[in-house]
Amino acid sequence: MPETPAPESLIETAVLNVAGRATLPFQAARADRSFGTAFWYNDLVESGAEREVIRQYLVTADRRTRYDIGQFTLREGLAEPELPADELVLPGFVKKWTALGDLGVAAMPTTDLHIHAERKAWRWTTDEITSGLAARPEDIALLGPEPLPGYLLGHEVVHHPESKTPERPQTLLHGAVTRPAPDAPVRWSGPLPVGFDGAPVFAALPMPDEQVKLVCLGLVLPAGDGSDAEEGADPAAGDRGIVVTFDLLRPAIHSLTPPRTRRWWQRG
Numbered sequence: 001m002p003e004t005p006a007p008e009s010l011i012e013t014a015v016l017n018v019a020g021r022a023t024l025p026f027q028a029a030r031a032d033r034s035f036g037t038a039f040w041y042n043d044l045v046e047s048g049a050e051r052e053v054i055r056q057y058l059v060t061a062d063r064r065t066r067y068d069i070g071q072f073t074l075r076e077g078l079a080e081p082e083l084p085a086d087e088l089v090l091p092g093f094v095k096k097w098t099a100l101g102d103l104g105v106a107a108m109p110t111t112d113l114h115i116h117a118e119r120k121a122w123r124w125t126t127d128e129i130t131s132g133l134a135a136r137p138e139d140i141a142l143l144g145p146e147p148l149p150g151y152l153l154g155h156e157v158v159h160h161p162e163s164k165t166p167e168r169p170q171t172l173l174h175g176a177v178t179r180p181a182p183d184a185p186v187r188w189s190g191p192l193p194v195g196f197d198g199a200p201v202f203a204a205l206p207m208p209d210e211q212v213k214l215v216c217l218g219l220v221l222p223a224g225d226g227s228d229a230e231e232g233a234d235p236a237a238g239d240r241g242i243v244v245t246f247d248l249l250r251p252a253i254h255s256l257t258p259p260r261t262r263r264w265w266q267r268g
Contacts, residue, residue, distance in 0.1 A: 011204045012172055014214050015151050019202070021077055022127040024058065025155030025168035025195060029071035029089050032166065035195040036064030037154035038072075039219070040110065043253050044131035055109070056128065057253060060198030061221050062106040065097040073155070073168045079122050088116065100252040103244050104221050105198075107253050129200060135215040137247040140179075142205050143186055143217075147176035150188060152220060154199025168195060177203055177217060177243060188220050188241035197222060201243050218245040 019039075028034045038060035046053035070093030074086050090096065090112065097106040117123050152175060155168040175190020188201060198219050204212040220241040 011149070011202075011212075011214065012151060012174075014204075015153060015172060015202045018133060018214070019127050019129065019153060019200065019216065020170070021125065022129055023153055023155060023170060023199065024078075025073045025075075025170075026060075026064070027071055027073075028067045029069040029093075031067075034064050034067060035155075035157050035166075035168075036060050036197045037195060037199040038108075039153075039198070039200045040126050040128040041107075041134070041253065042128045042130050043250075045254075057107040057109055057256075058113075059105060059107050059129075059219060059249070059253070061219070062097070062099045062104050064197050065106050065108075066094050069093055075168075075170070078124060078126055079117065080125050081122055083122060088113075098256060100249070103248055103252060104242075105219065105244050105249065105252070107256065129216050131250075133214070133216050134246040134250060135217050136250075139205055139213070139215050140186070140217070140245050140247045141182070143177060143179040143203075145178055145180050147178050147189065148203055148205075150175050150177035150190070150217070151202040152188065152190065152192070152196060152199050153202065154193075154196035154220075156193045157195040177201065186217060186243040186245050187223070188243050192220065192222060192241045196220065216246065218243045218249055220244075 022039045024038045026036055026038055038058040041057050041059045043055045043057060044052070045055055068091065070090045072088040074083055074088055076082065096112065097108045099106050114124065152173040154171065156171050158167040158169060160167065173191050175188055177186055177188060179186050201217045201220050202214065203217055204214050207213050220243055223240045223242050
C-alpha cells in the first residue's frame with residue numbers, strides 16, 4: 001500500500017502527526033462500489049480529576065453504509081502485531097450504523113472491531129479525533145466568507161489492471177473552507193475524489209499573537225442532492241463539498257445510547 005505523500009508544510013505535518021492513523025477506508029465487500037472513508041472519534045462522556053470516561057465510534061457519510069456486508073481495508077501501522085491480512089469483513093454492516101438525524105452522517109460503536117482484534121490476538125493502534133482536536137462552536141464561528149486553507153485526509157480509489165481489488169492509499173488534499181454566512185454550512189472547495197465521502201477536514205485557525213490552532217472541523221459530504229453518483233466525481237475539477245462540523249456532530253454523537261453490554265468499548 002503506498003505511503004501518504006510527504007507533507008509540504010508544517011500544518012500538513014501536524015495533521016498527519018495527530019490523525020495519520022485515524023482514518024479507515026471501506027466499501028461494499030467484494031464489490032467495486034460505494035467507497036468511503038471513516039474516522040475514529042472519541043466521545044468524552046465524563047471528565048474529572050479522578051476519572052475520565054470515553055466512548056469510541058467510527059464516523060462517516062451515512063449514504064456509504066447502506067449495504068449488508070462491509071469491508072474495511074487495513075493498512076500498516078493500525079495494529080500490533082502487524083496483520084497477515086489487509087481486509088476486515090463485517091456482515092450486517094448497515095445495522096451497525098446509526099444515522100445522526102438529518103446530518104447525512106452515521107456513527108458506529110467500535111465494539112465489534114475491538115472484539116474482532118481480541119479474538120485474532122492483536123490490538124488496534126490507531127489515532128482518534130479527540131475532544132480536544134474536534135472543533136468547538138467558538139472555533140466554527142471564526143470561519144467566514146474569506147477562504148481559509150483546509151486539509152482533507154481520506155482514501156482515494158486507485159484501480160490497477162492486474163488487480164481485482166483497488167488500492168486505497170491515504171492522501172492529504174489541500175483546499176479551502178468558507179462559511180458564506182453565520183448560519184450557513186461550511187463549504188469545502190477543492191478536490192473530492194471517489195472514496196473521500198466521510199473524510200475528516202482540518203484547518204489551522206488564526207489566533208492572537210500570530211498563533212494558530214489546529215482543529216478537525218468535521219467531515220466532508222459531496223455537495224448536491226446526496227444521490228449515489230460517485231462515478232461523476234472528478235478530482236481535477238475542484239468539486240465542492242459540505243463540511244458537517246463538530247458543533248453539530250458532537251451533540252448528535254453524545255446523545256447516542258450505548259448498548260446494554262459489558263463489551264461496549266469504553267475507557268474510564
